Amino acid sequence: MKPDFRPSMTWLHDWSGLVVGWLLFAIALAGTLSVFREEIGDWARPEASCCTVDSADAGAAAVAWLSAHAASSPSWFIQPADARSGTSYAVWSDARTGYIQKWLDARSGSPDGIRDTLGGDFFYRLHFELQLPYPWGRILSASAALAMLLALLTGIVAHRRIFVDFFTFRPRKGQRSWLDAHNLLAVTALPFHLMIAFTGALTLATLIMPWGAMSAYRGDPTALTRALYPAAIDRPATGRRAALAPIRPMLAEAERRFAGGLYQINIVNPGDAAAVVTLVRAEDARIGVEAETLSFDGPSGRLIAAHDEHRPGVAIYDVLYGLHTARYADTPVRWLYFVSGVALAAMIGTGLLLWTAKRRRQRPDAAHRLVERLNLGFVAGTPIAFAAFVLANRLLPPGLAHRVDWEVRAVFWTWAALLVFAAIRRPARAWTELLIGGALACLAIPLVDAATGSAIWTMPRSAVDLVALVFAGVGAGAAAFVIRRAPLPIATGTGRRTTT
Amino acid sequence: MMIAALSALPGILLVAAGTPRQAAALSSHRLHQARRRALRLDGFALLLLSLGVATTGADRARHLVAWIGTIGLEAVAVALLFTAGSRSRRT
Numbered sequence: 037m038k039p040d041f042r043p044s045m046t047w048l049h050d051w052s053g054l055v056v057g058w059l060l061f062a063i064a065l066a067g068t069l070s071v072f073r074e075e076i077g078d079w080a081r082p083e084a085s086c087c088t089v090d091s092a093d094a095g096a097a098a099v100a101w102l103s104a105h106a107a108s109s110p111s112w113f114i115q116p117a118d119a120r121s122g123t124s125y126a127v128w129s130d131a132r133t134g135y136i137q138k139w140l141d142a143r144s145g146s147p148d149g150i151r152d153t154l155g156g157d158f159f160y161r162l163h164f165e166l167q168l169p170y171p172w173g174r175i176l177s178a179s180a181a182l183a184m185l186l187a188l189l190t191g192i193v194a195h196r197r198i199f200v201d202f203f204t205f206r207p208r209k210g211q212r213s214w215l216d217a218h219n220l221l222a223v224t225a226l227p228f229h230l231m232i233a234f235t236g237a238l239t240l241a242t243l244i245m246p247w248g249a250m251s252a253y254r255g256d257p258t259a260l261t262r263a264l265y266p267a268a269i270d271r272p273a274t275g276r277r278a279a280l281a282p283i284r285p286m287l288a289e290a291e292r293r294f295a296g297g298l299y300q301i302n303i304v305n306p307g308d309a310a311a312v313v314t315l316v317r318a319e320d321a322r323i324g325v326e327a328e329t330l331s332f333d334g335p336s337g338r339l340i341a342a343h344d345e346h347r348p349g350v351a352i353y354d355v356l357y358g359l360h361t362a363r364y365a366d367t368p369v370r371w372l373y374f375v376s377g378v379a380l381a382a383m384i385g386t387g388l389l390l391w392t393a394k395r396r397r398q399r400p401d402a403a404h405r406l407v408e409r410l411n412l413g414f415v416a417g418t419p420i421a422f423a424a425f426v427l428a429n430r431l432l433p434p435g436l437a438h439r440v441d442w443e444v445r446a447v448f449w450t451w452a453a454l455l456v457f458a459a460i461r462r463p464a465r466a467w468t469e470l471l472i473g474g475a476l477a478c479l480a481i482p483l484v485d486a487a488t489g490s491a492i493w494t495m496p497r498s499a500v501d502l503v504a505l506v507f508a509g510v511g512a513g514a515a516a517f518v519i520r521r522a523p524l525p526i527a528t529g530t531g532r533r534t535t536t
Numbered sequence: 537m538m539i540a541a542l543s544a545l546p547g548i549l550l551v552a553a554g555t556p557r558q559a560a561a562l563s564s565h566r567l568h569q570a571r572r573r574a575l576r577l578d579g580f581a582l583l584l585l586s587l588g589v590a591t592t593g594a595d596r597a598r599h600l601v602a603w604i605g606t607i608g609l610e611a612v613a614v615a616l617l618f619t620a621g622s623r624s625r626r627t
Contacts, residue, residue, distance in 0.1 A: 199555070200555055200556060200557065201557075202551075202552070202555060202611070202615075203552040203555060203557075203558050203611065203614055203615040203618055204557055204558075204615065204618075205615050205616065205618075205619045206619070207619065220612060220615050221612075223611075224608045224609075224611040224612050224615070225605075225608045227604045227608070228604070228605065228608065322597070323597045323598065323601070359601070364598060365598065365601075366598070368537075368602065369598060369601060369602050369605070372601075372602060372605030372606065372609070373605070375605070375609060376605055376608065379608070379612075
């Protein structure tokens with residue numbers, strides 16, 4: 037080993053972590069929340085609170101509603117309600133308005149009376165699309181995942197006493213405490229951090245490294261798609277009208293064949309003689325999803341193809357993808373994902389704070405001040421911005437036009453306001469104020485939920501309120517810590533070194 | 537899984553007690569290196585046993601993931617326990 041190898045790795049760790057740290061913090065927090073995407077969605081749509089839902093009944097109701105209201109659409113994609121989600125999710129295209137997505141009542145199949153909200157899907161989409169147009173958000177997320185993997189690997193090399201320091205946390209020691217917290221959160225959940233970074237980059241690998249696949253398929257993306265999804269049946273519309281056969285017998289056949297239940301109903305060319313109904317099996321307790329599909333001729337309801345995926349290459353990809361999305365997981369494993377995700381976000385946050393803590397003794401330059409303000413805006417601001425989304429869900433009128441857009445705007449306006457606040461306010465004060473603001477915003481979630489009469493005090497719905505209360509407690513504790521003049525990595529904008 | 541999680545905790549405590557800083561926090565006498573190594577080995581043996589219990593039977597992959605997550609949480613808890621322990625010794 038070269039004598040300067042470890043310092044080089046430390047340098048790379050510092051900078052690869054810093055450059056994408058703020059983005060990774062938001063991605064990690066959004067990903068953590070999207071572990072409970074369906075449960076947050078149910079909380080966000082209290083009107084759709086229902087009884088025990090049967091996926092086949094919900095799927096049939098959704099198809100019936102779409103037949104009446106989206107007959108001219110070239111395709112429908114439906115995820116029927118199930119044990120975790122009280123609403124069915126449907127996407128279809130409209131010649132005038134483009135793609136439309138709606139959450140449908142499990143019994144009636146209608147979106148009427150259900151507030152228009154993204155619910156948990158906001159966090160899920162933000163996690164890898166960053167509210168940017170395709171494919172830029174995904175490319176940025178995948179690049180951030182690669183940078184995180186690099187930061188993790190270089191961090192392991194840089195951390196010389198990884199075993200000796202494994203259980204070490206020395207509070208109230210300034211920079212040493214931040215380093216201990218960073219190391220403890222990194223090392224104890226290291227398998228999770230490595231897995232989530234690697235699988236995160238891998239799930240979007242075709243966007244950032246498309247050349248291998250393109251070369252193998254001679255630059256033909258259609259051939260690649262056909263190879264990846266051999267069950268997809270490509271039948272162009274004939275233009276001849278033909279009613280869709282009753283969906284119930286098809287769903288009954290799928291239920292008979294699929295052990296894990298029904299995940300998706302895809303209908304291409306509905307109302308046309310060339311209609312195809314494809315039913316996709318739900319993921320079960322296995323980590324690797326071997327997607328099983330049944331395809332039916334739309335007008336006759338006759339089974340025309342059955343595909344069960346067993347190719348080793350696809351199976352390996354499915355295992356890695358399944359590990360990232362945690363769809364296989366039962367409730368306790370989901371909570372472990374959630375806690376590990378919080379540890380990941382905290383590790384990134386402490387790493388960002390450590391960057392400024394390490395440079396406290398030097399005279400703060402423009403870069404130091406910029407990092408400090410961005411730390412404030414992102415580390416303290418992101419939880420408040422996310423809380424703004426949840427509060428907007430309850431406070432915006434249910435019948436508001438473009439309600440989904442207003443909810444998303446609430447997040448980004450809050451975020452922008454907090455970044456401006458962080459830029460103009462003295463950091464020592466801003467930390468306290470933003471931490472108190474975050475605690476109040478989280479505390480407001482269960483209060484507003486109860487005040488608007490939307491609260492349903494049953495698990496898992498009330499878990500959203502309880503988790504918000506826990507975050508409020510953590511925010512209040514952190515604010516108290518800062519107020520008690522704990523040595524947060526803060527410098528004034530005047531170039532003086534300060535201890536707060 | 538519950539048995540595996542419970543048996544992992546003493547394993548992690550032993551591994552932690554076998555590290556120099558935590559050993560110093562536990563005892564006023566300096567533990568000999570061989571004793572610390574023995575503590576660590578006992579801890580790892582318990583962790584291995586816990587892993588065996590976790591991955592016995594059906595649903596092995598999911599239990600393995602759950603076990604990794606659980607010992608991570610337990611390690612944080614043990615670290616905080618030792619922090620509190622060493623602080624109370626100092627006072």
